Amino acid sequence: MQIPKDPTTGGLSRGDIREQSRRVFEGLKESMREAGGSLRDVTLVQVFLISAADWSAMNEVWAEYFTEAPFPERATIVAKELARPEMLIEIVAFAYVEAA
Structure with missing residues (x-):
């Protein structure tokens, strides 16, 4: 799961949807790197938006991160609210990374 964390402060990003989307996709990219993979290994992303x-x-920000086929499957869910009121987006991603 990725939330829009500000990499400088470690707190939540309070930016607009584009900024918060960048934060979640950067967090996902970093998590994949730490697992020995990349965004190309992501198979499914569930995107939760409040609007x-x-x-x-x-979707414009998504296209900056997922640039090559095969693209992950995606489900977008509009929720009444997320865990924190300042969050505009949250994602859950599934990936497959082969063991080294």
Whole structure:
């Protein structure tokens, strides 16, 4: 699971949906690197948004990170609220990384 953490402070990003989307995808990229993989190993992403109006902006940021096929499957869920009121997005990602 990735939430929009600010890498400088370690706290939550309070930016707009584009900024928060970048934070979650950067966090996912770092988690994949630590596991010995990359974003190319991601097979499924569940995106939770609090507003359907944020989908286009989130999708623009998504396209900056997932640039080559095969692309992961994606489900986008609009939720009434997330765990923290300042969060506009949260993701859950599934990946397959072969053991070294």
